[in-house]
Amino acid sequence: MQNMVSGTLNAVQILSAVLVFLFGLALLAIAVMFVVDRTQTKSAVRRNFPVIGRFRYAFEHLGEYFRQYFFAMDREEMPFNRAQRSWVYRAAKGIDNTIAFGSTRDLRPVGTYIFANCPYPVLETDIAPTKALQIGAYARQPYVTASIFNVSAMSFGAISKPAVLALSKGSAKAGNWMNTGEGGLSPYHLEGGADIVFQIGTAKYGVRNDDGSLNDDKLREVAAHDQVKMIEIKLSQGAKPGKGGILPGEKVTKEIAAIRGIPAGEASISPNRHPEIDSAEDLLDMINHVREVSGLPVGFKSVIGAYGWIEDLCDLIIQRGIETAPDFITVDSGDGGTGAAPMSLMDCVGLPIKESLPLVVDIINRYGLDERIHIIASGKLITPAEAAAALCIGADFIQSARGFMFSLGCIQALQCNKNACPTGITTHDKDLQRGLVVADKAERVYQYSKSMHKEIGIIAHSCGVREPRQLKRFHCRVVQDDGRSVPLNEIYPDMTPSEMTATR
Numbered sequence: 001m002q003n004m005v006s007g008t009l010n011a012v013q014i015l016s017a018v019l020v021f022l023f024g025l026a027l028l029a030i031a032v033m034f035v036v037d038r039t040q041t042k043s044a045v046r047r048n049f050p051v052i053g054r055f056r057y058a059f060e061h062l063g064e065y066f067r068q069y070f071f072a073m074d075r076e077e078m079p080f081n082r083a084q085r086s087w088v089y090r091a092a093k094g095i096d097n098t099i100a101f102g103s104t105r106d107l108r109p110v111g112t113y114i115f116a117n118c119p120y121p122v123l124e125t126d127i128a129p130t131k132a133l134q135i136g137a138y139a140r141q142p143y144v145t146a147s148i149f150n151v152s153a154m155s156f157g158a159i160s161k162p163a164v165l166a167l168s169k170g171s172a173k174a175g176n177w178m179n180t181g182e183g184g185l186s187p188y189h190l191e192g193g194a195d196i197v198f199q200i201g202t203a204k205y206g207v208r209n210d211d212g213s214l215n216d217d218k219l220r221e222v223a224a225h226d227q228v229k230m231i232e233i234k235l236s237q238g239a240k241p242g243k244g245g246i247l248p249g250e251k252v253t254k255e256i257a258a259i260r261g262i263p264a265g266e267a268s269i270s271p272n273r274h275p276e277i278d279s280a281e282d283l284l285d286m287i288n289h290v291r292e293v294s295g296l297p298v299g300f301k302s303v304i305g306a307y308g309w310i311e312d313l314c315d316l317i318i319q320r321g322i323e324t325a326p327d328f329i330t331v332d333s334g335d336g337g338t339g340a341a342p343m344s345l346m347d348c349v350g351l352p353i354k355e356s357l358p359l360v361v362d363i364i365n366r367y368g369l370d371e372r373i374h375i376i377a378s379g380k381l382i383t384p385a386e387a388a389a390a391l392c393i394g395a396d397f398i399q400s401a402r403g404f405m406f407s408l409g410c411i412q413a414l415q416c417n418k419n420a421c422p423t424g425i426t427t428h429d430k431d432l433q434r435g436l437v438v439a440d441k442a443e444r445v446y447q448y449s450k451s452m453h454k455e456i457g458i459i460a461h462s463c464g465v466r467e468p469r470q471l472k473r474f475h476c477r478v479v480q481d482d483g484r485s486v487p488l489n490e491i492y493p494d495m496t497p498s499e500m501t502a503t504r
């Protein structure tokens with residue numbers, strides 16, 4: 001009996017020793033993973049959330065097997081579905097972006113783009129480099145670039161210092177431009193080495209007098225930087241047309257205050273319109289004034305709702321002379337992104353780019369201004385097909401904000417307005433910013449831009465043209481409500497003379 005009791009005790013002791021050992025081993029493994037995650041530089045999520053951040057990757061991987069039973073399908077999430085995000089993540093990591101077995105894309109929904117491949121695609125040996133375009137023929141310093149895909153406006157303030165640095169460094173390496181957004185020109189935009197488009201928002205941050213009006217001397221100073229290539233006057237952006245903004249006092253740090261030209265620690269209010277721009281005359285006056293002072297190409301950004309004003313503007317340009325025209329117009333989509341905006345504006349105001357882009361292109365073409373005014377399109381154009389469709393419609397350049405955010409590691413946590421971004425992109429919390437390692441993410445920005453250019457080219461070559469700028473409306477078809485697709489030039493037949501020759 002005594003032997004049996006002592007035997008049982010021994011077994012219990014051994015079992016507890018094993019459990020204690022396993023528990024210790026698990027703790028040790030967690031400690032090692034913690035140190036590895038905290039010190040590695042590739043993943044912001046694991047760097048900011050050591051150990052538990054690993055579950056995200058495990059779930060993402062397991063999702064491939066279980067999603068079909070339980071959760072959202074690949075193409076169901078908003079604003080960007082998993083298929084789109086995964087494409088950007090893989091492109092940014094420079095890893096194989098081919099898929100197996102067959103497409104998961106449903107080709108039936110109305111509005112789906114399908115490209116018309118050519119029976120005789122362009123041979124690899126016949127591929128041409130993308131044609132460079134000159135923007136601002138009448139500016140003292142026109143800008144020449146072949147980069148089709150570029151970084152859209154995001155202000156330093158809305159995005160963090162390491163995010164600005166990584167975007168600028170990656171853009172410099174890829175050869176694409178980067179738009180400052182309305183928060184002024186920071187040293188980090190310059191440090192990264194990218195070509196810069198300086199944006200003048202309604203509060204004129206960075207180039208303002210104390211009363212919020214434009215300060216010509218400050219504008220001259222900004223334009224004097226070699227890297228600053230163009231100026232964009234922001235009339236509106238897709239996510240919040242007709243809405244200004246308040247930068248709360250606690251966000252106006254000394255550094256942000258100095259860059260924007262406002263007092264530190266006090267809330268700063270951006271008006272919902274440039275007070276001095278209330279008509280086509282005012283807009284053209286402002287464009288010409290800014291071009292005269294800066295010597296750089298000048299354009300404006302707007303989301304389109306009403307469009308008679310663009311015709312008024314074109315009438316005035318014809319009257320005053322084509323040299324007075326804006327050098328570019330950035331057409332932003334009604335479903336564009338931002339750091340923070342009222343849901344009613346985000347959801348319900350402003351046309352989506354699919355509708356507004358052909359509208360603007362056709363007006364500019366009708367007035368014969370297509371050589372003079374370049375069109376930049378933005379709004380969820382984050383994968384090659386969406387960008388190529390915009391080129392078919394008539395855009396000269398594409399800009400993306402959120403595509404490049406994904407390349408920086410954004411996981412679409414939708415916390416941009418809470419200073420709690422888990423990947424360090426839209427937060428001023430230094431601990432969270434630590435996750436965003438500039439050298440690593442700059443390389444991803446570069447790889448993403450490179451992959452976009454490469455795959456837009458692949459679509460163009462498949463359609464039988466030597467480079468993306470030769471894509472025309474008849475290369476892209478759109479699915480209609482009867483399930484058939486029709487070419488874009490049948491839906492929007494208002495074409496330039498050169499397109500008419502090409503279709504014959």
Ligand SMILES: Cc1cc2nc3c(=O)[nH]c(=O)nc-3n(C[C@H](O)[C@H](O)[C@H](O)COP(=O)(O)O)c2cc1C
Nearest residue numbers: 152153154155181182336337338379380400401402
């Ligand atoms: C975090 C963030 C900040 C932005 N800041 C600005 C800005 O300062 N000025 C502006 O004109 N647009 C701003 N935008 C809008 C983008 O430049 C772009 O027009 C819009 O998001 C559509 O492009 P996307 O779908 O590729 O993001 C911002 C967008 C985001 C996501």
Ligand code: SF4
Nearest residue numbers: 410413414415416421
């Ligand atoms: S808060 Fe979320 S959606 Fe916004 S940038 Fe960060 S990861 Fe992306």
